[in-house]
Amino acid sequence: MIAAIRVRGRTGIKKDIADTLDMLKLTRINHAVLIEENPSYQGMLQKAKDYITWGEIDSETVAKIISKRGKLAGNIKVTEDYLKENTDYSSVEELSKAVVDSGAKLEDSGIKPVFRLHPPRKGYEDIKKTFVESGSLGYRGDKIGDLIKKMI
Template sequence: MFLVIRVRGTTGVNRDIAETLKMLRLTRINHAVLIEENPSFNGMLQKAKDYITWGEIDSETLVKIIAKRGRIVGGDKITDEYLLENSDYSSIDELANGLLNSEIKAQDIDMKPVFRLHPPRKGYESIRLSFNEGGSLGFRGDLIKDLAKKMI
């Protein structure tokens, strides 16, 4: 499971890339989504690599993101009480493990698929360079959790 975060804005974006970002539901800066690792999504990530960053997310970071920034349709926060009443899961930890193992989708429990994050504390590195070159764009691997923690 990948966490994908939009880093750059819309000015001067090629139409094909803008449509790809729209299909990924990344319409604004600092929005994040969870996507599965499969060939079609990998192609979309490669196409939009100059505007996003992504990496493999672990359970601990996903629990923090859902607890702080997860919302249900209507704008309310996701709580353990809500999960007990409206799903088969009794806590956010179990929900995070279910999402990571692809047992459940966010829409099944009326969770919004997009997480609206804050800008990272201390800012991004360069938003024009790839992560390998010292910037913020592209594939980060496990280091996406560090960026996510700065943005929660």
């Protein structure tokens, strides 16, 4: 499972890259989505690499995102009671393990696919440089969890 976060805004963006970001459901800054690893998504991530950052996410971080920032239809927070009544999962941790390991979809549980995060504490490093160049853009591997924890 890959987490992708939009870092830069929409000013001066080419139409095809804007369309790619829309397909990824990353329409605003600090929005995050969870996507599965497959070649078509990898191509979309590469196309939008100058506006987003992404990496592999673990089930512990997914559980934190769902419990703190997860929303249902009508902007209602996700609760343990909702999960017990309306899904096959009894807790947020169980749902997060299913999402990461077996590829279960959040939409099937009624959870919105986009997470609206806060800007990171202490800010982004540099929004015009890649992560390798000590910036914020592009692939960051397992370090995406550190950024997400700063944004929850």
